[in-house]
Amino acid sequence: MPPAASGLTIGERVAMARKVAGLDQHALAQRASYSTSMVRAVEQGREPASPAFVAAVAKALNIEIQELYGQPYRDLLDDDGGVPGLAELRTLFAEGSYIQAVEPGPVGEIRNELELVRQMRQDDKARQAIARTPILLRQIRGMEESAISGEDREEALRLLAQAFANIGLMVYGFGWMTLATQAVDRMETAAENAGALDLLARAANYRSLLLLSYAAYDVGESLVDRSLNLLDQGPDTESILAVRGSAHLRGAILCARNSNESRAREHIAEARAIGAKIGRTPSTYDTSFGPGNVEIHDVAVSLEVGDPGRAARDGSALRIPADVHSTRAGHHWQDVARAWVLSGEHSKALKALNAARRVAPQQTRYHPQVHETARAIALAERRKSDSIANFTAWLGLKI
Structure with missing residues (x-):
């Protein structure tokens, strides 16, 4: 085991x-x-x-x-075949500003590859996406070095910033916080060099995600404000609206954890208005923002402020739109499961965990809150059912 x-x-x-x-x-x-x-x-x-x-x-x-x-659950990951590309990724980060570039292919192919690894992450295939990322980063660096015009270099830097953002989210999910922090640092540097205020706003939002893990809520909230201020300098395109909405969702969770429910609900209201204006989950900017994600965060706020009953009821009743990414839906059902455990409804909690497993099995298997919730269910049941026994065995838990 x-x-x-x-x-x-x-x-x-x-x-x-x-x-x-x-x-x-x-x-x-x-x-x-x-x-x-x-x-x-x-x-x-x-x-x-x-x-x-x-x-x-x-x-x-x-x-x-x-x-x-x-974390990270190294032996569990090894049982699943490890994380190909992780060692090369560590090497690439260690190279710092001296990343060894490789000759890039056509720009269109690089854009398509970046979109592919983004989609793989959203579809709960982060291990496979990480394997493809080091060579992609080296190709984009090669694109930057071989740029002839300022416009070509700016495009390369924008792609580099987005690639670092994507890998940062993936390694964060597995618990490699140092790598995640380095990825956000690299994203910020590339965005600054490109003069891209929109990407700097996203970087501030991503850094606020990291700060949740350090209970640095005040700093996180200030970064959300920075993100929103940067976005105010640009036009209200659908892409910018999605980034703005995403910042409000991050602000909602930060405020909820910081015991400021009223401000958290204000962020949700702002995000809901933006979601209604967009009406869907746009693919640009890789934000996962849309009307469905707003309601998922509304449930999460209830859980964070200490109202698990409301979170469990609202979360179970929520009909998640088809355009919500698998990992977002999976995280929602993980939250609902924890809410049901806190409400003393262990069979409903297990049902929610199985829903998370169906839509995002990789994320669910490696998420520490899932392990904690499953333990709580198993320990609460004096006579363990085959269902919870099978689920904990799938997680590699020994109860």
Whole structure:
């Protein structure tokens, strides 16, 4: 059984890290701004650890959040064939500004390849997409170096920024936070060199996503404001509207985690108005923004502000539009499952987990919150059903 997946629970890791830091439960609770009873419940496995709780505890203990999640699940990934291209990607990042370029093919082919790896990520095929990314990045770098005109160089830099954005989202999902941070850094540099305010706005939005994991909500909110301010300098095209709507959705989650429900709901209202104006999920800018994603985030806000009953009911009733990406739909059902667990409805939680597995199996298998939710269901059922036993076995969990 894979040790990363079947070993310690998040609660057990919290307890170990707390003891290493020389703190009792009360002291950790004070540092993390949670109640002692919550810390005790998580450590004992009676309460699933929320992302906000894990981020707060990691910050309080001055450790990486992945130490508490046990990410990345290396042995589980190895069982599935590993992540081809990851070693080459690490090498490419280590090369810094001296990335070894390769001769690029036609510009149209490079654009098509970038769109393909984006689509693979959205379709829950991140492992396969990562394998194709290092050579793509080297080709785009070659395109930049061989550019004759300023216009050609600007296009190469825009493609480079978008490619780094895509890989950043993928490695973030697997728990490689250092690589994700480096990817956003590279995206910002390429966007700045291209003079692309729209891509700088997206980079600010992506960095605010990383800051969720560090409980740096105030800084994250300021980056959302920066993103919106940059976008105000451009025209209200569909693409820009989608980026603006995406920034409001990020702001909603940041505010919800920062105990500012009223502002979170304001962000949702702004995003809903933009979604109604667009009427669909546009493919440009790779934002995943659209009316369906707005409602998914509305459910997530309810969960983040401590209203799991509302999140479970609204989330279960939501009819997700067909144009919502698989990974977004999968994340929604993962949230709904956690909401049902917190509401004491474990059979409904398992149903939601299976819905997540159907639409986004790769994401579901490697997501730490899924592991935590599945453990909670299994531990709550004194007589474990075949269904939860099969699900935990699929995750590589030993209960």
